[in-house]
Amino acid sequence: MIDDRRSATWLDAELTRREDAESRMSAALLDLERHPGHVLLSDGTPTGTTGRRWAVAREALSGLWRDFAAYRSIVRAARAVRERRGRPGERELAELHRLLVEPSVEIARTAVALPERGLTGAPERVEVIALDGLAERMERAFAEVSRLAVEADAAHTAFLGELVPVLERLTEARRRAAALGIGPGDAETTTLADLDDRAAALHRLAATDPLARDAGTPAVELAALATGTRELADRLDRLVAQRDRWDADVHAARRALAELGRLRAEAEDALARAAELVAGPLPELPADERAALRAALDRVERASGWPVRAAGLTGLQVALAAAADGLRTAHRLAAGLLERRDELRGRFSAFAARAARLGRAEDPEVLELDERLRRLLWTTPCDLVAATQALAAYRRHLAPAAGQPGMSRTASEEVDAP
The missing domain is CATH 1.20.58 (Methane Monooxygenase Hydroxylase; Chain G, domain 1)
Structure with a gap:
């Protein structure tokens, strides 16, 4: 064939x-x-x-x-x-x-090794x-x-697809930092340099070892880079916003500083009235911080660089708010002492009325307590602690009557009520 x-x-x-x-x-x-x-x-x-x-x-x-x-x-x-x-x-x-x-x-x-090829075998x-x-x-x-x-091409493309948006945000962050006049001594410059270095390392990795992306480590580093970039961008956004409302914020700080004078005057008046009308320990008036805060405001206005100015103003705003809160608290505590005296007077009047309804108003013990409470509550200065104790005794003295035979349920409840 x-x-x-x-x-x-x-x-x-x-x-x-x-x-x-x-x-x-x-x-x-x-x-x-x-x-x-x-x-x-x-x-x-x-x-x-x-x-x-x-x-x-x-x-x-x-x-x-x-x-x-x-x-x-x-x-x-x-x-x-x-x-x-x-x-x-x-x-x-x-x-x-x-x-x-x-x-x-x-x-x-x-x-071919010599022993294998023999005498006449081929050497190769x-x-x-x-x-x-x-x-x-x-x-x-x-x-x-x-x-x-x-x-490799698919991994490189995917790698860049995740990295490029972060690089673009970094570029925008550099532009904003430049517009804000951020210089070598500012923390934002150090942060930006660190983020740039990490981004460059990832960019090199995308070119030299794109398959490393599947191992997971670059993904973790990229996520950390994205987070750091976002945090820096947010910080720069806040600086831009503070720059844009700077005049308004400084004016508000001046108003807050002036407001401290009014709050201090009100707190001093309340404490003076409480000292006059109430016996016992009084709340302390906070130290006068207006001079220090005014100096801090002057330093903020003279500061150069938006990070320093913004940080100084933020700290000043916090200090102003804390000082105002301290004065409001002192005023509230002082006013509360007078309100407590008025509350005790009202409670005493209510107990006296109940004693009359119960037919106990002329009891010697009730008359003695009645006289003592009137002396305590209507004498200047008023001893709130002693008045509170005497009022409690008044209430306890009326309480046994609630258990007497023939007392109505309503009368008994009146004694137990505050």
Whole structure:
């Protein structure tokens, strides 16, 4: 039976098929070289996970190009044999069959150890492969390299997609810092420099080890960078807002400082009246901080740089509010003493009325307590502690009557009520 693969027709078709395959291989290899992932890997210096995988793929790629050169050399040699004569003879057909079908491509040479080769053995072991096997080997290498190129490009694109918005916010933060006149001595400058360094490191990582993104660490660092950038942007936004309302805030601080004078006067009046009308310990009047606060306001207005001015004004606003609260508290406590006296007077009147309803108003004990309470509550200064104790005794003295036979439930409840 005649082997069709040795016929001129089959060998011509096989040569044409191999030439077409060579053309497609060449195009695919050029596409691979132009692929963004291959450019990223080959033009840079991959590190980490990407570097380790690229080292393996780069060896495969080098072998792929060597195999392609060998493939092309065999195909061109076969074309040269075919073009010797219009109709190939037996010699040409045998040569074409050897090149296109038989193992004709040398892919490796291995030295043979002396004990293994013997006296007459070859010093080298030559490994050859047919074009079909060579093509399959190239397909595997191409798949490995192209898969890594596509993966690296996708990871790099995703990495930048997450990083670029943060970089844009950093650029905007630098613009705002410049507009605010923030200089080397300001904390915002140090923060911005730190964020820039971290962003640059992530940008380098995106280029040199994009596959590290899948490991998780860059994601954590990127999230921290985004948080730091957002916090700085918020801080700069607040500075811008404080700059824009600066005149109004300073004017409000002046009003608050003037208001402290009114609050102090009211607290002093309340404390003086309480001292006159009530005996016992009185609330203390807070120290007068107006001079110190006025000096602080002057320093704020003279300060240079918005971070310093804003921090100074914020601290001043807090101090002004605290001083006002202290004076309001002193006023409230002083007024509360007088309110307590009035409350005790009202409670005494209510108990006296109940004593009359219960028929106890002329009891000697009730008359004695009644006289004592009137003396305590209507004598200046009023001893609130003693009055409170006497009123409690008054209430206790009326309480036994609630348990007497014949007393109505209503009368009993009146005694127990405050």
